[in-house]
Amino acid sequence: SKTNSESQEAINRLRKYTPPPTAYGEVPLSRRAAVLILLYADLQGDLRVVVTIRAKTLNSYAGEAALPGVPTLELTSTHFSPPTGKADTLSETAFQTARREACEEIGLPNVTQPLPPPFSVEHLCELPANLAKTELVVRPCVALLHSFDPVTGANADPETELIPRLDAREVAAVFTARFEDFLRLRNSEGRGRGIGIEVRGVCGIIVIGGVSHFSFLLSFCFGLSLTKVDLPPWEIVHQFFVRSANHAIKPRSPGNKAQNAAVDALTQQEESGLIQHYRVFGMTARIIVDAARVAFAREPEFEHNSHFGDEAMIAKLRRLGRLSEVRRPGEELTREMMERAAKLS
Numbered sequence: 001s002k003t004n005s006e007s008q009e010a011i012n013r014l015r016k017y018t019p020p021p022t023a024y025g026e027v028p029l030s031r032r033a034a035v036l037i038l039l040y041a042d043l044q045g046d047l048r049v050v051v052t053i054r055a056k057t058l059n060s061y062a063g064e065a066a067l068p069g070v071p072t073l074e075l076t077s078t079h080f081s082p083p084t085g086k087a088d089t090l091s092e093t094a095f096q097t098a099r100r101e102a103c104e105e106i107g108l109p110n111v112t113q114p115l116p117p118p119f120s121v122e123h124l125c126e127l128p129a130n131l132a133k134t135e136l137v138v139r140p141c142v143a144l145l146h147s148f149d150p151v152t153g154a155n156a157d158p159e160t161e162l163i164p165r166l167d168a169r170e171v172a173a174v175f176t177a178r179f180e181d182f183l184r185l186r187n188s189e190g191r192g193r194g195i196g197i198e199v200r201g202v203c204g205i206i207v208i209g210g211v212s213h214f215s216f217l218l219s220f221c222f223g224l225s226l227t228k229v230d231l232p233p234w235e236i237v238h239q240f241f242v243r244s245a246n247h248a249i250k251p252r253s254p255g256n257k258a259q260n261a262a263v264d265a266l267t268q269q270e271e272s273g274l275i276q277h278y279r280v281f282g283m284t285a286r287i288i289v290d291a292a293r294v295a296f297a298r299e300p301e302f303e304h305n306s307h308f309g310d311e312a313m314i315a316k317l318r319r320l321g322r323l324s325e326v327r328r329p330g331e332e333l334t335r336e337m338m339e340r341a342a343k344l345s
Helices: 005-016 094-106 179-183 257-271 282-296 311-319 335-342
Strands: 032-041 047-054 120-126 137-146 171-178 211-217 236-243 277-281
Touching (some): 005 047, 005 120, 005 282, 032 282, 047 094, 047 282, 094 171, 137 282, 171 179, 171 236, 171 277, 311 335
Antiparallel strands (some): 032 047, 211 236, 236 277
C-alpha cells in the first residue's frame, strides 16, 4: 500500500537518522544480538509494526509479544523482556543478524532471498543498542516492507497478500499494531475505542480495547521506595496492550506439532477470555517507543527514558570488566552491578 504524507515523513526521518557511536562492534561476538522492527503501510497509508507471539513462551507467558528474532523470555536489566537473535560471525552486521533471525522465525525472506513482487524490504536505520540482563548488547534495526511498485504501479496489501503466507515456523501468532500508537496514552485506532492508563508503582492494569499504554518503575516490584533510593531513568518500564483480535495471523506448519499445539492453545485461551490482549512489554516496548520517537519527531504522551538505548550504561559496564567473551551459564547482571556502573562518571 502507498504511505500517506505523515507516514512518508516518518520514513524519511528514519532514513536520515544517524545513531551515535555504538559499542555493538566492540563487544565480543557472544554478546552481540539484534532485533528487526519491520514496518509497512496499511490500506489507510498508516505505518504498522510487525510483532509476534512466540510458540515456546505461550505456556509460561500467555499473550507475551516480541519483535521478530526473539526466542524466549527473561528478566533484563531494566525490565522483563525476551533476549534476541545472536550474531553468528564477527563479520555479520546487525541488520544481517536481524534479517536472518526474522527469516528463521516468521519466514520473511533473508537478505539474499527475493520477495514476491511488488514486495521489497528497505533497511532504514539502526538505533542505539539496548542492554539485556544476560549482558547481551541488542541492536534494533528498522526496516520498511514496501508493497507498492512505482514503476509497474502494482500495489498489494501485506496483511492479506504476504504476512499470512510467510512460513512462520516458531510463532503462535503474527500480529501488527499501529506504529504511532506507541507514543500515545489513548488508542487512535477505532476513533477512541480504548483507554490508556499510566500508573507508577502498580504492577497491574485494567485495559479496555485498542492499543493502551501502562508504565511503572521496576523498583516498586522489588519492594523499594523512591524516598530511599535515587533511581536512574533506565528504571522506567513500558507495557502496551493490543487487542488480540487485531490483525492476528495464527500460522500452522505441517508436521510441526509443537507450533500447531501452541496455536491451538492460544486460540483456546482467546475464546475462553483468558487472553483478550497481547502484551508488548519491557525491552520490546521500549525499542518500539524509541523507534517511534525518531520516526514521528515527538515525545510520547507518557513518562519515558529521555535517552535512546543503553550505550552509556554498556560503556560503563565494560569499564568494570563486564560483557566479557566468556558467557557463564546463569550469569546475569545484578541491580547492585547496575547501580555501581551508573555512579561512574
